[in-house]
Amino acid sequence: MPNSKEIYILAIESSCDDTSAAVLHNRKMLSNVVATQRIHEEYGGVVPELASRAHQKNIVPLVHQALAKANIDKKLVSAIAFTRGPGLMGSLLVGTSFAKSLSLGLQLPLIEVNHMEAHILAHFIEEPGKTPPSFPFLALTISGGHTQIVLVRDYFQMEVLGETLDDAVGEAFDKSAKLMGLPYPGGPLIDQYAKDGDPEKFPFPIPKVDGLNFSFSGLKTSILYFLQRESQRDPDFVTRERNHICASIQHTIVRILMEKLTLASAQTGIKEIAVGGGVSANSGIREALRNAENELGWKVHIPKLEYCTDNAGMIGIVGYLKYLQGRFTDLGVTALARYSINSGN
Structure with missing residues (x-):
């Protein structure tokens, strides 16, 4: 060896x-x-x-x-x-x-x-000029299949403090994009169009969920009804207002994530924050985290896009x-479609 x-x-x-x-x-x-x-x-x-x-x-x-x-x-x-x-x-x-x-x-x-x-x-x-998070820290893991806030005490000592009760945040982006007629994967397209839109033009409701858990299914439904209602009045509504709709959807999702993360930081007293998962590439989320560094005194760790x-x-x-x-696995190991954090070898 x-x-x-x-x-x-x-x-x-x-x-x-x-x-x-x-x-x-x-x-x-x-x-x-x-x-x-x-x-x-x-x-x-x-x-x-x-x-x-x-x-x-x-x-x-x-x-x-x-x-x-x-x-x-x-x-x-x-x-x-x-x-x-x-x-x-x-x-x-x-x-x-x-x-x-x-x-x-x-x-x-x-x-x-x-x-x-x-x-x-x-x-x-290892990355030149980059310092990894110090333990303990809070991790926001956001992807197409998962949305979690995790307390990380050590490399393999993690505790999920909150997670989605239904759709993951990546699903919320992609399904919202599909409702607008955008191709898959739609999340990056919403991010792209949002750059030229007004994030407060079309307010969407923030779901009321206890504790540090998330819910995005209600938001998706409200977006569906909104688009159906406005398109009945004006068949060209989505095309004409696309940038503003995308900006408003992204603003709402970012707000949901940041409110829960801010609550987790307040409850634990931890201001070291790390983000990960495919949705962490979203520019709106990255901007909100950077703003929190100045406004809340957080130390934020954002990974390279790759x-x-x-x-x-x-x-x-x-x-x-x-x-x-020396944490090795034997050849009898099998794949697990469901595999919770810190539950395995």
Whole structure:
């Protein structure tokens, strides 16, 4: 086994519709390659069966590409890290089965990774001029499938303080975009059009949810009724007011997130905040977090864009941290579509 100064982790991510492979040397990223599945765009959302087939097609070439880009031989690899869950079962099975086979074939330790923990711990990838969060900190994990506020006491000591009771924030963006006739994925398009709109032109209701939990289904319904009502009066309403509608939707979603995060900070007394997940790429959320640094005295950590969306780099950093602690997985491991934070190995 390599010494602690020379740990190379080969990481695999296949939780949804992006196949990814990465190589880390300790905390430093040597390669992080992603194959995005465009086929789902014509269906308006991810089709699980098509996703798993695409993973089967992509995974071997991507692993070869990651090793070549990192310029290392597979014999130097210290361990194989992979996403065990949560995610789409068919997609997870492809990555899990491949990682197990590779581990067996190369006689290397196997390390399972929780996808949501990886979004949080991506902040510990070595970056020039970047300081990782100090424990304890609050993590806001926001993606197409998850919305959570997590208290992070240590690398693998996490507690979910609040989460969505229905739709995730990414779903709220994408479903709102679909109601406006925008193509999938619609979240980035709402962000784009919102830049040229008035965020307060069309006020939408803020859901009343106890504690630190979230709800977005009611917001989606109110947007649906609003668009139906205004379009009946004026068939060109959505086209003409698109920028303002997008800005108003984004403003409302950002406000929901920030109100809960502010409450969590007040309740815990923690002002160190880290954001992760695909929706953390949203410019409105990033701006609100930066404003909070000045207004609330927070210290905010926002990841590079490549570490926001699903990628194997974040799987690799968790693999490295678990390697240091000897937290390995046996070959009997199975994929888990539901896999809560801090519940596994």
